[in-house]
Amino acid sequence: MSAELVGVRVELGGRAVVDGVDLAVRAGEVLGVVGPNGSGKTTLLRTLYRAITPTAGAVLVDGRADVSRRDLARTLAAAVQDPGVTSAALRVVDVVEQGRYSHRRALEPLRPEDRAAVEAAMAAVGITALAGRDVRTLSGGEAQRVSIARALAQQPRVLVLDEPTNHLDLKHQLTVLQTVRALADAGVAVLLTLHDLHLAVRHCDRIAVLDRGRLVDVGPPAAVLTADVLAGVFGVRAVVTDRGLDVLGLSPPVAVDG
Numbered sequence: 001m002s003a004e005l006v007g008v009r010v011e012l013g014g015r016a017v018v019d020g021v022d023l024a025v026r027a028g029e030v031l032g033v034v035g036p037n038g039s040g041k042t043t044l045l046r047t048l049y050r051a052i053t054p055t056a057g058a059v060l061v062d063g064r065a066d067v068s069r070r071d072l073a074r075t076l077a078a079a080v081q082d083p084g085v086t087s088a089a090l091r092v093v094d095v096v097e098q099g100r101y102s103h104r105r106a107l108e109p110l111r112p113e114d115r116a117a118v119e120a121a122m123a124a125v126g127i128t129a130l131a132g133r134d135v136r137t138l139s140g141g142e143a144q145r146v147s148i149a150r151a152l153a154q155q156p157r158v159l160v161l162d163e164p165t166n167h168l169d170l171k172h173q174l175t176v177l178q179t180v181r182a183l184a185d186a187g188v189a190v191l192l193t194l195h196d197l198h199l200a201v202r203h204c205d206r207i208a209v210l211d212r213g214r215l216v217d218v219g220p221p222a223a224v225l226t227a228d229v230l231a232g233v234f235g236v237r238a239v240v241t242d243r244g245l246d247v248l249g250l251s252p253p254v255a256v257d258g
């Protein structure tokens, strides 16, 4: 299983925010997309899960462009930055059960395997105790984990996560990233965006660097996040070592008065 963008260009508000991007996420890997604010990461993910139609290029799932909405929903799950899980009076478990829609016929009750998938998804991100809570009462990090659990309950073969750790405390960041690793080890293709380059270096098999809508490079973290890329794209002086990423300061150095 793979999901692929081929020569993708996306124009929004009259300008290209993603341009000429070729990128494939493959079964068994965690592929991280990193880049500065506004570089096109969310747009790229939205294009892959077909929330946006590209201006040019193709989106392929297992090499095919003609996948139906229903087949796509059975194959690919996404947890996005603004999950909207807090807009209606639903319990946490109701939202996670939405992840089973694509596996059932309309109005069919949940089957034992659906319930098992929902329970496993909630346990994986530590929200079992929140099952009966009104989603409108959740904290940002709790709501984010509900959104991720809904995607996990879908048991997708391609999992797309937009900033899955941005509201999470350290323990839950690790919980989510370890869950992602276990899924990849089980053969799921995982594509995620991360702002935290430390997490990206540690938890991604490959990293794609976006800058102003263009793909700068894609490959293993240490090969891609070179000092030049970190300076040129992110504006920081930093190096990737065996221990991870060391950020030394801003690049070029900021002049300090006095």
Ligand SMILES: Nc1ncnc2c1ncn2[C@@H]1O[C@H](COP(=O)(O)OP(=O)(O)OP(=O)(O)O)[C@@H](O)[C@H]1O
Residues within 6 Å of the ligand: 012, 013, 017, 035, 036, 037, 038, 039, 040, 041, 042, 043, 044
């Ligand atoms: N609907 C829209 N209309 C016009 N411009 C848009 C629209 N959506 C996004 N953009 C612009 O497209 C660019 C890429 O946005 P995108 O959200 O993909 O970036 P990002 O890399 O995910 O950013 P961040 O790190 O801040 O989340 C930004 O300059 C943004 O302002």
